[in-house]
Amino acid sequence: AQSVTQPDIHITVSEGASLELRCNYSYGATPYLFWYVQSPGQGLQLLLKYFSGDTLVQGIKGFEAEFKRSQSSFNLRKPSVHWSDAAEYFCASLHSNSGYALNFGKGTSLLVTP
């Protein structure tokens, strides 16, 4: 069965520091991969997605993610974090040969300190 793992439940970074949130997937074929962000009181907003092609994808708000097949990973990165980036981040996968339901990881809560 497909699964998405986010190993870090909480991450704390200083404002201006770089950020990397980890995501690993478990599936035989390459899935479609997504990162969503949820700010307090808000819905899940799509940051970026990977379907095929260039393994480094750019998203909104200065985020990027790199797909690494050898590591079954799709880590989210940002070179310089802003206080407004504090939120919950979810990695998700989609496998079109098993329906169109997104399969989410448990999420990583990001805290940004001054």
Place this chain on the structure above:
Amino acid sequence: EPEVTQTPSHQVTQMGQEVILRCVPISNHLYFYWYRQILGQKVEFLVSFYNNEISEKSEIFDDQFSVERPDGSNFTLKIRSTKLEDSAMYFCASSDTYSTSGAPTDTQYFGPGTRLTVL
């Protein structure tokens, strides 16, 4: 920018009562979804809906749950007899479709959620 809206934002109900959660998907989208997130757990898929019928459902979506598109804009999730374990955040999402195949596009747009508390 078009967005998915959900009402109410919070719902408190007594165990055994029926609740209806409402969603207004993005207007030209044809695929609709419900997900839920129990506190401290991951977001889980419940059901997808297309062309006035359920397209796919998870094992969570048992006979206590039903979905409906009562008019051209709303999409609802009904829980007939709520249990304590139904307490969760419920998210609605919608997606566009490919004009040639009618399959949903791969990006789902989510609403802000309804927090359901069953006492």
